[in-house]
Amino acid sequence: MIKLKSLSKSFGDLKVLKDINLEINKSEVVVLIGASGSGKSTLLRCMNFLEILDSGTISIDDEIIDVKRTNLNHVRENMGMVFQHFNLFPHLSVLQNVIEAPIQVKRQSKEEAIQFAMSLLTRVGLADKANYFPEQLSGGQKQRVAIARALAMNPRVMLFDEPTSALDPELVGEVLETMKSLAKDGMTMVVVTHEMGFAKEVADRVIMLADGKIIEEGTPVEIFKAPKQERTIKFLQQVL
Amino acid sequence: MDFLTNVTSIFQKHGIEFLKATVLTIELTIVSLFIACVIGLVFAFFKVSNIKILESIANAYIFVVRGMPLIVQLMFLYYGISSIFTLTDFAAGSIALGIHSGAYIAEIFRGSIQSIDKGQMEAGRSLGMTYFKTMRRIILPQSFKRAIPALANQFIIGLKDSSLVAYIAVSELFNHALSTQAYNYMPLETYFVVGIYYLILVLLFTLLFNKLESRLDVGRRKKRDKVEIAF
Numbered sequence: 294m295i296k297l298k299s300l301s302k303s304f305g306d307l308k309v310l311k312d313i314n315l316e317i318n319k320s321e322v323v324v325l326i327g328a329s330g331s332g333k334s335t336l337l338r339c340m341n342f343l344e345i346l347d348s349g350t351i352s353i354d355d356e357i358i359d360v361k362r363t364n365l366n367h368v369r370e371n372m373g374m375v376f377q378h379f380n381l382f383p384h385l386s387v388l389q390n391v392i393e394a395p396i397q398v399k400r401q402s403k404e405e406a407i408q409f410a411m412s413l414l415t416r417v418g419l420a421d422k423a424n425y426f427p428e429q430l431s432g433g434q435k436q437r438v439a440i441a442r443a444l445a446m447n448p449r450v451m452l453f454d455e456p457t458s459a460l461d462p463e464l465v466g467e468v469l470e471t472m473k474s475l476a477k478d479g480m481t482m483v484v485v486t487h488e489m490g491f492a493k494e495v496a497d498r499v500i501m502l503a504d505g506k507i508i509e510e511g512t513p514v515e516i517f518k519a520p521k522q523e524r525t526i527k528f529l530q531q532v533l
Numbered sequence: 534m535d536f537l538t539n540v541t542s543i544f545q546k547h548g549i550e551f552l553k554a555t556v557l558t559i560e561l562t563i564v565s566l567f568i569a570c571v572i573g574l575v576f577a578f579f580k581v582s583n584i585k586i587l588e589s590i591a592n593a594y595i596f597v598v599r600g601m602p603l604i605v606q607l608m609f610l611y612y613g614i615s616s617i618f619t620l621t622d623f624a625a626g627s628i629a630l631g632i633h634s635g636a637y638i639a640e641i642f643r644g645s646i647q648s649i650d651k652g653q654m655e656a657g658r659s660l661g662m663t664y665f666k667t668m669r670r671i672i673l674p675q676s677f678k679r680a681i682p683a684l685a686n687q688f689i690i691g692l693k694d695s696s697l698v699a700y701i702a703v704s705e706l707f708n709h710a711l712s713t714q715a716y717n718y719m720p721l722e723t724y725f726v727v728g729i730y731y732l733i734l735v736l737l738f739t740l741l742f743n744k745l746e747s748r749l750d751v752g753r754r755k756k757r758d759k760v761e762i763a764f
Contacts, residue, residue: 343655370661380656384674394660397670446660 294319294481295340295450300349302335309335311505313349317450320479324492324513327502328528333485336502337452340483341372370398373443377455379435381427381442387414388423391442399446406445413441417471433464437471444475451475453484489533493517501525539722547713547726554709555730561627561705562692568631569691573638578668580643591639598636604697606633611701626698634691641683645676678749685742689735696731706730 295317302310309332317323325333338344340351342358342365350357358368382390391410395401401409414420417437427435436456443451453472457465469491476482476495486492492499492513499516501509501524509522517533520526579591598606610629614620620628649672657667699708706727714723 341659343659366658366661366663369659372659374656374659376652376656376659378650378652380650380652382653382656382671382675384678393670394662397666398661442660 294321294354296350296352296355297336297340298350298352300336300339300351301347302332302339302344303347309505310339310346313505313507315500315507317481317483320481321497322476322482322484322495323498323500324496325483325485325500325502326487326489326492326516326528328531331502332505333502334454337454337483337485340450340452341369341374343374366398370446371449373440373446373448373451375436375439375443375451375453375456377458379427379432379439379459381435381439383427385426386423387419387425387427387430387438390427390438391445394442395445410441410445413444414438416444416474417441418467431464432460433467436460436468440468440471440475450481450483453482453486455485455487457486457488487532489517489529501528503528536722536725539719540725543713543717543719543722543726547709550713551706551709551726551730554704554706555734557623557704558692558695558706558734561623561630561695561698561703562688565627565630565695566634566688566691568628569634569638572631572635573642576635576639577642577646580639581646595636595639598633603633603694604700607697607701622698622701622703626695626701626703630691630695630698633694634687637687637690638684641680641687642676645680645683646672648679649675678746681742681746681749685739685746688742689738692734692738693731 297313297315300310300313300315301308313336315323315336325336327333335344339346342351342360345360352358353368353371358365382393385393388407388410391413392401392403392406395406395409396403411420411423414423417440419434419437419441422430422434422438427438430438440451440456456472457468460468465488469488472482472484472491473495484491484496494513496513498510499513500507501516501520501522503524509516509520509525516525517529520529576591576594579587582588607626607629610632611622611625614625614628653671653675654664654667657671658664662670695705696707699705699711702708704712710723710727714720717723
């Protein structure tokens with residue numbers, strides 16, 4: 294579904310991604326792991342063009358996305374993104390956060406958008422908070438609203454950039470539960486996370502990055518039970 | 534006691550005239566600040582655009598306007614504008630004042646736009662919204678709110694600066710004081726009276742802004758410390 298071919302990206306002199314090749318299939322849950330600075334967040338952000346790659350290609354459904362010729366807004370419409378720091382719109386209520394893009398981008402009618410938004414908020418367990426403002430919510434609730442907001446665009450892929458890293462430990466569970474239920478429903482997901490428990494349980498494939506390269510990939514069992522690379526072993530010892 | 538008697542008599546004789554002149558001052562302030570906000574917003578966009586040429590244009594404008602006394606710009610623009618177009622003194626005065634305040638308001642808007650977390654733009658873009666739509670729907674409403682205290686300050690400065698157009702023959706409040714003291718020979722008392730008028734105007738402006746600020750706070754922190762506005 295998404296195919297990355299020899300993708301490279303630098304920030305100034307710093308090479309963050311080096312020759313990344315990766316394919317993500319429909320309904321697959323891919324978890325990216327690696328030490329901080331390994332390039333996993335940048336890789337995720339390249340997928341929806343929040344960062345523009347220096348070289349290489351990204352194709353979606355076998356169609357190469359030419360950054361200069363394609364309307365990237367249309368590409369992004371189909372990719373939901375969930376951020377580490379939620380990035381909810383603080384001046385809008387929970388419901389307004391969720392209906393903003395469907396109304397503004399997809400030109401849905403307000404009634405239609407509200408109806409779908411409420412069903413999504415029910416799904417993430419926050420229908421009763423629809424008229425609250427983000428600052429009245431806990432971190433876990435904020436992140437669940439952010440997930441609902443991304444789902445409101447009916448994306449074909451969901452990208453998660455360390456969705457639980459900014460949460461208090463007791464709030465991590467509720468967000469992971471929401472993500473698990475998404476995975477169960479067949480959503481294609483790419484997740485950057487340090488939650489190895491989630492990776493073991495939900496991932497179809499785990500990808501280990503180090504210094505901007507994919508150094509190892511495999512099923513959770515392969516990676517966690519029998520890692521082959523020295524750096525993977527070291528990394529897993531540190532986080533597990 | 535002479536002073537107070539004189540002040541009272543000036544109020545009695547000229548109170549109504551001064552009030553009429555006050556209306557002109559208010560009109561001048563509102564029109565010029567409206568122009569200034571439009572200019573300010575455009576140049577603020579130039580400055581955050583990351584496009585070199587636009588940034589340079591904005592910087593040049595701000596450099597020139599901030600680097601010269603208002604009275605010099607006023608004279609220059611007044612004679613400049615009226616040599617090209619035939620404009621009323623009022624229009625020339627408010628355009629000149631607007632161009633002046635615009636530079637300061639551009640910096641206020643730029644600062645408040647840049648103070649919004651980068652994640653807000655990213656969240657908007659990641660949902661498929663365009664740069665301008667995200668600006669308009671997400672960034673500007675938040676930055677406008679943050680700009681209000683500084684904006685209120687600038688508006689009060691603009692109100693007081695409008696007194697300088699007295700020198701290009703607009704018969705607003707200060708112009709009226711100038712001509713009144715010229716024939717009643719009571720400069721101290723006349724300027725005292727006009728000072729009171731300005732004080733009340735600024736007070737009303739301040740109250741208005743405080744109200745606006747607390748209204749925009751609906752749904753957010755209910756009890757927030759009021760921002761005091763310096764006169």
